[in-house]
Amino acid sequence: MNRFIYLELKKIRNKNNLAICVLFFIIILVPLFYYARVDVLDDKGNVHSGIGGWSILQERTAPVEGVMTTEYLFKMREHYQNSVDKAFIEGEVDTERNLGVKLEFPQNQLHWTVNFPYHRGRTTANNDFNLTDEQITNFYENWGNSFYDHLSDEINYFPYTKHQNELISEKMKSVQTPFTFKYNMGWQFLKIDLSWTLYIFFIFLSFVLSDSFSKDNIKGIDQIILSTKESRRKLINYKVRAACITSTFAYLVYAGMILIFIAIVYSFHGWDIPLQIGAKCFYSLNLLQEGIIYILMGYFAAIVITYCILFLSLLLKRGRVVLAISIIYFCNVETYKMGTGEIIEKVNIFMPQNFVEGLLDIENLFFVEDMILPYVVIALGLGLLYISFFKIAMKLLMKNYYLQ
Amino acid sequence: MEIKINHLTRDFGRKRALDDLTFTLPKGVYGLLGDNGAGKSTLMRILASIDHQSDGKVRCDGKDIFKMGQDYRNLVGYMPQDFDVYPSFTAVDFLQYIGALKGLTKRELADRVPKALEFVNLESVANKKVKTFSGGMKRRVGIAQAIINDPEILIIDEPTAGLDPNERLRFSNIISEMGKDKIVLFSTHIISDIEAITDNVIILNQGKIQKQGKVADLLFGVEGKVFAEEMEPENLIEFKAQYIIVRIRQDGKRVMVRYLGEKRPQSKICEPSLEDYYIYLGSDMHE
Numbered sequence: 125m126n127r128f129i130y131l132e133l134k135k136i137r138n139k140n141n142l143a144i145c146v147l148f149f150i151i152i153l154v155p156l157f158y159y160a161r162v163d164v165l166d167d168k169g170n171v172h173s174g175i176g177g178w179s180i181l182q183e184r185t186a187p188v189e190g191v192m193t194t195e196y197l198f199k200m201r202e203h204y205q206n207s208v209d210k211a212f213i214e215g216e217v218d219t220e221r222n223l224g225v226k227l228e229f230p231q232n233q234l235h236w237t238v239n240f241p242y243h244r245g246r247t248t249a250n251n252d253f254n255l256t257d258e259q260i261t262n263f264y265e266n267w268g269n270s271f272y273d274h275l276s277d278e279i280n281y282f283p284y285t286k287h288q289n290e291l292i293s294e295k296m297k298s299v300q301t302p303f304t305f306k307y308n309m310g311w312q313f314l315k316i317d318l319s320w321t322l323y324i325f326f327i328f329l330s331f332v333l334s335d336s337f338s339k340d341n342i343k344g345i346d347q348i349i350l351s352t353k354e355s356r357r358k359l360i361n362y363k364v365r366a367a368c369i370t371s372t373f374a375y376l377v378y379a380g381m382i383l384i385f386i387a388i389v390y391s392f393h394g395w396d397i398p399l400q401i402g403a404k405c406f407y408s409l410n411l412l413q414e415g416i417i418y419i420l421m422g423y424f425a426a427i428v429i430t431y432c433i434l435f436l437s438l439l440l441k442r443g444r445v446v447l448a449i450s451i452i453y454f455c456n457v458e459t460y461k462m463g464t465g466e467i468i469e470k471v472n473i474f475m476p477q478n479f480v481e482g483l484l485d486i487e488n489l490f491f492v493e494d495m496i497l498p499y500v501v502i503a504l505g506l507g508l509l510y511i512s513f514f515k516i517a518m519k520l521l522m523k524n525y526y527l528q
Numbered sequence: 529m530e531i532k533i534n535h536l537t538r539d540f541g542r543k544r545a546l547d548d549l550t551f552t553l554p555k556g557v558y559g560l561l562g563d564n565g566a567g568k569s570t571l572m573r574i575l576a577s578i579d580h581q582s583d584g585k586v587r588c589d590g591k592d593i594f595k596m597g598q599d600y601r602n603l604v605g606y607m608p609q610d611f612d613v614y615p616s617f618t619a620v621d622f623l624q625y626i627g628a629l630k631g632l633t634k635r636e637l638a639d640r641v642p643k644a645l646e647f648v649n650l651e652s653v654a655n656k657k658v659k660t661f662s663g664g665m666k667r668r669v670g671i672a673q674a675i676i677n678d679p680e681i682l683i684i685d686e687p688t689a690g691l692d693p694n695e696r697l698r699f700s701n702i703i704s705e706m707g708k709d710k711i712v713l714f715s716t717h718i719i720s721d722i723e724a725i726t727d728n729v730i731i732l733n734q735g736k737i738q739k740q741g742k743v744a745d746l747l748f749g750v751e752g753k754v755f756a757e758e759m760e761p762e763n764l765i766e767f768k769a770q771y772i773i774v775r776i777r778q779d780g781k782r783v784m785v786r787y788l789g790e791k792r793p794q795s796k797i798c799e800p801s802l803e804d805y806y807i808y809l810g811s812d813m814h815e
Contacts, residue, residue, distance in 0.1 A: 127637065128628035131621055138616045344611030348673060350578040351606035351683075352629035353598045359629060526580045 128358075132366030141332050145374070148328035149381060155320045156382065159313070160389050163227045169208040171227070178309060178390050185230035185307035192303045197238060197260045204231060204253040213252050233402040234305045241266035268297035271404070271486065284489070291494060292486055295406035305401055308394030310386045311411035312402060317382050318422050318480045323454045325378050326429045326477065330450035332374070333367050333433045335443035356522045364434060364518075371430040375423050405484045407498070417500060418480050425479035428507045431514040432476070438521050476510070479503040529589055529603075529680055530554040531575065531711060536584035538570050538735075545570040547735040548584070557707030559722035560715040561806065562732035568715040569609055571732070572683050575713065576606035588681070602631065605679030607670040609686045609715075613658040619645060619669050620654050623676055630677040644672040647702075649695070663690040671699070682706060684714045688721050700724045719803045729802065731809060738809055743802055750800040750808045756786045757795035772811045774804050788813060 157175065164177040164184070172180055188203060190196050204210060209229045211217045229235075235251040242259060259266065272293040275284055284292065349355050386392065395412035399405045409417075436446045457477050460468055472478045473488075481499075482488040488499035531553040538546040546567045560568045573579035574586060577593055577600055586593045593600040613622050623641045632640065645651045648668035653661070658669055667690050674684060687703065688696045704725045706712050716722060722729055723743060731739045739746055754774070759767065761783050764776070771789040778784075786798065788808055798804075 126628075127624055127634060131617070131625045131628070134616055134621065135614045344608050345613065347573065347576070347578055347608040348606065348611055348626060348670075349629060351576040351601060351604055352626060353602040353631040353677075354629045355601070357598060362628075526578060 126362070126365075128362045129366045129369065132362055133369060136332060136366065136370050144328065144331045145377075148324065148331070149377070152321045152324050152378065152381065153385070155324075156317055156385050159316060159320065160385075165208055165212065165227060165229070167208065169211075175389050177228070181228055181230055181309065182307045182391060182393060188231055188234065189306045190304070192234075192237075192263075192301075192305055194261055194263070196302075197255075197263060198257075200231065200234060200238075201253050201255065201260065204235075207231075210252070230307070233308070237267075237303065237305070237401055238263060241270040264301045268299070269293075271296040274404075275486070284491075288489075288491055291491075291496060292406070292489065295496070296486070299400060299406050300398070300408050303400055304397045306394035306397045307391075308397055308401065308411055310390035310392045311394060311415055313390050314382070314386055314415050315418055315480070317386065318418055321378075321382070322422055322425065322480055323458045323477050325375070325426065326454050327451055328378075329371055329374065329426065329429055330433055330447050330454075332370060333430060334437055334446035334450065336363055336367060336434050337438040337441065350525065356525060360438075360518050360522050364431070364515075367430050367434055368427060371426050372423070375426045379419055379422065399484065403484075404486045406486065407484050409484070414484065417483060421479050421483060421500060421503060424504065424507055425476040428476045428479075428510050431511050435514040435518055435521075438518050438525075473499065473502065474506060476507065479507065529711060531593075531681065532585075532587045532590075534585045534587070536571075536574065536586060537582050538567075538574065538579070539582040545735050546574075546581070549735075549737055550584075551730065551737060551740055553711050553713065555707070555709065555711055556728055557704060557712040557714070557726035558728045558730055559726050560713060560730050560732065561719065561722060561802075562715075562738075565734075566732040567735040568732055569685055570735075572606070572685050572713065572715060573608075575681070576604055576683050577601055578606070602677070603680045605674035605677060605682045605684075607667075607674040607684045607687065609689075611666075611670060613666065613669065615657070615659045618655045618657055619650055619661075619672075622658055622669060623673055626673040627676050632677060640676050640678075644676045647675065648672045649698075664692055664695060667691060668695070680710050682710055682712045682714075684712070686716055687714050688716060688718060696721070697724075719801075719806055723802050731806070733809075746805050747800045747802065750788065750805050752797065753788050753808070753813070754786065754798040754800045754804045755789065755791060755795040756784060756798050757792060758782050758784050759794075772807060772813060774807050 160175040160178070161173070162175070162177040162181070163171055163173045164181045165171060166180055167184065188200060209231065212227055213229060229251070231253065232251055235253050238253065238255060238260075239251070241263070242255065255263075272289050275289045275292060349359065392412075395415075396410050399407060399409050399411065399414050433446060433450060436449060437443065440446055440449075454477065457472075457475050460472070472481070483500035483503065484498045490497045490499070490502050533549055533551050533553075536546055536549040537544065549571070560571070562568050570579065574581055575593075580594065588596060588600055588603070591600075614625075617625065620641055623644055624637050627637045627641060642651065642654070645654050648671050650665065650668055650672065653665070658666060661669065667687070671684065671687060674682060684703075688699055691699060700721060703712055703714060707726065714725070727743045729739075729741070729743055729746065730737060758779065759782060761781075764783060764785070767773075767785065767787075771787040774786040774788060776783055776785050786804075787795075788804060788811065791797065
């Protein structure tokens with residue numbers, strides 16, 4: 125490694141930043157634990173609460189796992205009719221819990237998928253399995269045909285034209301069937317946990333990197349640096365590379381922490397089942413492949429944010445101002461993200477914080493003529509555009525950088 | 529090599545820090561003298577190309593230094609008046625960091641960092657963190673970083689501040705020697721340092737050049753005007769009202785007064801020093 129980059133890293137690696145690192149990783153764990161709380165039933169109908177419930181759920185899902193052939197679906201309907209869950213799902217037993225956590229059932233995603241052609245994803249509260257023989261027999265055909273209507277009448281923030289709806293619908297019809305159903309909560313929570321904690325990780329990056337170009341960081345050092353030959357030419361590259369190495373290392377720790385948490389609490393069982401279980405998507409990928417895309421996009425977003433922080437640091441030359449702006453921005457976007465509405469959705473697609481949201485979903489597609497682009501492609505394009513802008517702007521700023 | 533400064537002006541809002549300076553610096557050592565706020569550091573920062581003039585030009589061998597960019601900065605070694613070092617850095621780290629920014633290769637760094645540390649007498653603490661160093665040691669690190677690229681133009685703001693007497697003497701000699709093949713510009717509040725280091729002096733006052741030239745030529749202006757007299761301390765108040773006091777030294781129960789003015793019956797004429805001249809410049813006598 126270049127000696128200068130090593131020394132830049134040594135600058136970043138100090139006791140303060142180590143303490144900030146520990147503090148932030150503790151803060152990140154809070155939402156992970158909070159959203160891991162669950163209420164589940166055991167085979168006898170007793171309710172179990174807490175994060176240990178996921179292992180009970182996994183055990184109870186094992187008997188209903190399988191390839192979703194017609195025969196399997198009939199069996200599952202029968203299984204449901206005789207299960208302890210039915211009374212809870214259909215409201216015969218009160219399912220509201222003291223802390224507002226609702227019961228999680230082993231067949232939730234299976235039922236959501238099989239009910240989709242008939243309820244189009246609207247059944248979440250009473251996710252039963254009371255389909256007719258005909259509905260079960262024609263499940264895949266009905267499933268493939270249901271998306272045109274779904275996209276036409278669903279509140280859609282990126283409304284498609286009739287032709288675009290047809291294109292998407294055709295893609296959905298060509299999805300490989302039959303699906304396979306398995307317990308897969310680890311993969312669902314990988315996306316949820318990334319979405320809920322990525323902004324905290326970005327604030328951590330702001331703490332560590334906001335001083336990168338600040339003149340108030342170390343008294344008078346900028347005077348020495350700016351008088352050197354490479355100060356305006358290579359310094360940016362050196363600092364960017366050191367900051368990216370720091371962000372990469374921090375992201376590995378952050379993502380590693382989430383993955384370990386998921387492995388312990390939810391498990392990574394069900395990695396090989398298709399995306400279509402629990403999601404509206406026409407790509408023939410399994411949950412492992414989707415998870416890798418989300419983790420890589422989280423990393424990409426972190427690199428975009430790294431460039432953004434360095435740019436602000438160079439522009440404003442005040443670490444604390446950069447930090448304050450970053451905190452306000454990330455927290456506001458996070459609050460904004462929780463809301464719904466056309467404007468929110470349209471603005472959010474530009475935010476790097478959103479680069480781990482609905483990456484492959486059919487409600488987030490973009491069109492170039494008849495070519496369909498998932499949001500992941502748009503996010504990559506936007507991110508590369510941002511990076512290019514920050515790179516050019518930093519070079520211009522540094523070229524004309526004088527102390528006063 | 530020479531640096532030509534033409535009508536150099538620097539404004540900070542309404543305040544004019546440098547006012548139409550014009551002078552030339554061929555190879556040699558130059559001492560920059562002036563009160564606080566006279567514009568010494570501003571001038572040095574512009575010559576180090578870290579600040580920009582409001583008007584005028586600075587040329588190095590006929591080329592605008594700001595257009596030369598990194599070619600000019602490659603020639604420069606600069607130590608600011610006040611600086612600190614990253615807390616996690618050792619002296620070696622800091623020199624390698626600055627050396628890398630000065631474009632030195634890995635091999636050059638391996639060769640020059642130990643030499644620079646030896647030069648400033650810090651080789652025994654090379655791997656200690658700079659944050660543990662005394663003020664004088666930090667200044668020595670500052671000098672080491674300024675010379676690590678063997679610059680042709682060395683700009684050092686207050687090089688001897690905070691150094692112990694031995695180091696001060698050693699540095700004075702070293703800076704003096706450097707002037708043979710470099711342009712060395714240093715500022716100081718310690719007038720005797722200028723006399724010890726160089727015979728070229730530039731005196732700034734409120735952003736303007738008040739005087740520039742050889743020390744011996746300047747001193748000619750106060751020849752026969754500097755005297756010393758021993759007196760009772762109670763006579764000092766009356767004496768101060770009539771003469772310009774350069775220095776008062778306690779000598780037992782009496783005081784020895786060095787002053788500018790006329791010969792008195794008990795006074796002895798003195799060989800003038802740069803300090804005498806500097807006081808003379810700021811006095812009514814000069815006007």
